[in-house]
Amino acid sequence: MKRCLPTSRLLTRFSTGVTGYIGGDAFYELESRHPDWDYSVLVRGRERGAQVAEKYPNARLVYGTNEDSDIIEAESAKADIVIRTFVCSDGSCRLQH
Numbered sequence: 001m002k003r004c005l006p007t008s009r010l011l012t013r014f015s016t017g018v019t020g021y022i023g024g025d026a027f028y029e030l031e032s033r034h035p036d037w038d039y040s041v042l043v044r045g046r047e048r049g050a051q052v053a054e055k056y057p058n059a060r061l062v063y064g065t066n067e068d069s070d071i072i073e074a075e076s077a078k079a080d081i082v083i084r085t086f087v088c089s090d091g092s093c094r095l096q097h
């Protein structure tokens with residue numbers, strides 16, 4: 001029997017590091033190919049949020065940092081795809097694993 005995937009459901013994607021080199025490129029590529037998906041983006045402050053909002057007005061901004069494991073956990077749980085590309089050199093990412 002042939003099984004079909006639902007086509008009406010939009011995928012949700014949660015990203016970190018979008019204002020950086022790797023995350024910025026990855027987000028651009030994915031958003032260009034799938035503009036119909038829902039996107040949530042973790043940003044560290046209003047200035048970064050404004051930069052992301054200007055480029056991607058449909059993305060939902062989530063304010064926080066690597067240290068906010070409760071926010072990252074909650075947003076990740078809502079997402080179908082999670083992409084984390086932030087810099088980890090301060091060791092803060094250890095808190096989340």
Ligand SMILES: NC(=O)c1ccc[n+]([C@@H]2O[C@H](COP(=O)([O-])OP(=O)(O)OC[C@H]3O[C@@H](n4cnc5c(N)ncnc54)[C@H](OP(=O)(O)O)[C@@H]3O)[C@@H](O)[C@H]2O)c1
Nearest residue numbers: 017018019020021022023044048064065066085086087088
């Ligand atoms: N670039 C490369 O060629 C390369 C190659 C191999 C591996 N990598 C790895 O890929 C990752 C990303 O590299 P990148 O070159 O894209 O770095 P990047 O351009 O410096 O970008 C870093 C990103 O991480 C965010 N960030 C930094 N500290 C954060 C914190 N405490 N909480 C939340 N977000 C934080 C920055 O946000 P703000 O805008 O707020 O600063 C920015 O979006 C790194 O782990 C790096 O080691 C990079």
